[in-house]
Amino acid sequence: MAKVSFKNSTxxxxxxEDLEKYLAFCKEFGYRYEENDxxxxxxxxxxxxxxxxxxxxxxxxxxxxxxx
Numbered sequence: 001m002a003k004v005s006f007k008n009s010t011x012x013x014x015x016x017e018d019l020e021k022y023l024a025f026c027k028e029f030g031y032r033y034e035e036n037d038x039x040x041x042x043x044x045x046x047x048x049x050x051x052x053x054x055x056x057x058x059x060x061x062x063x064x065x066x067x068x
Contacts, residue, residue, distance in 0.1 A: 031048060
């Protein structure tokens with residue numbers, strides 16, 4: 001049986017920190033949160049998150065839904 005070892009725990013910590021930041025973004029701007037969407041450029045929510053990280057304006061779904 002193979003023994004599992006973690007050589008670089010900082011990489012794992014970075015992933016979990018990124019997930020927490022992505023969750024906070026989704027809650028703040030009203031996007032659907034899926035852990036599988038992290039680092040996936042096919043996901044609209046992650047595309048918007050990438051724009052937000054770059055400092056570009058992002059559509060706020062809470063405001064858009066409230067206006068209807």
